[in-house]
Amino acid sequence: MYLDVHISQDLSWSCHTNSLAKKARQRLYHLRCLRDFRLPSKVLRNFYTCTMESILTGNITVWFGNSTKQDKQALQRVVRSAERITHTELPDLQTIYYKRCQPKARRIVKDPTHPNSRLFSLLRAKGIGSSGHVVGLLEVRS
Numbered sequence: 001m002y003l004d005v006h007i008s009q010d011l012s013w014s015c016h017t018n019s020l021a022k023k024a025r026q027r028l029y030h031l032r033c034l035r036d037f038r039l040p041s042k043v044l045r046n047f048y049t050c051t052m053e054s055i056l057t058g059n060i061t062v063w064f065g066n067s068t069k070q071d072k073q074a075l076q077r078v079v080r081s082a083e084r085i086t087h088t089e090l091p092d093l094q095t096i097y098y099k100r101c102q103p104k105a106r107r108i109v110k111d112p113t114h115p116n117s118r119l120f121s122l123l124r125a126k127g128i129g130s131s132g133h134v135v136g137l138l139e140v141r142s
Contacts, residue, residue: 004058004059005058005059005062005063006019012068013063013066013067013068013071014067014068014071016063017063017067017071017072017074017075018071018074020055020056020058020075021074021075021077021078023055024052024055024056024075024078025078025081027051027052027055028052028078028081028082028085030047030051031044031047031048031052031082031085031086032085034047035085035086041086041087041088044085044086044087044088045086045088045090048082048086048090052078052082053090053091053096056075056078056079056093057093057096057097057100060093060096060097060100061097061100061101061104064093064094064097065097065101072093072094075093076092076093079092079093105120108120109121
């Protein structure tokens with residue numbers, strides 16, 4: 001473990017995502033307690049963002065893209081549980097991942113001295129996709 005990122009010998013992220021899901025599920029208890037005190041949804045959402053989303057999205061640009069479907073689903077179940085508790089819509093992890101990767105990729109493209117600058121090419125913005133995330137700003141070259 002380095003900077004709270006669990007890396008297994010086979011370079012899978014299951015150990016890491018299991019650890020994140022466990023930590024986030026533990027905080028669901030506190031979110032339920034706050035809901036039972038009849039706090040406004042805005043306060044509950046703020047608590048979620050500060051205590052749970054920060055855990056679930058820590059270093060997300062490093063591990064999310066290579067996580068298994070099952071690991072992603074386990075983390076998303078925690079987000080859906082928090083949505084039911086807060087009675088608000090919360091951003092899914094895929095959207096957060098894209099929002100955090102886009103600026104990083106743009107910086108790489110704009111810096112011709114960056115070793116990976118030739119991996120991406122800019123495309124015209126095509127708008128918001130059906131899943132709610134931006135589509136078509138960057139293309140990854142193979």
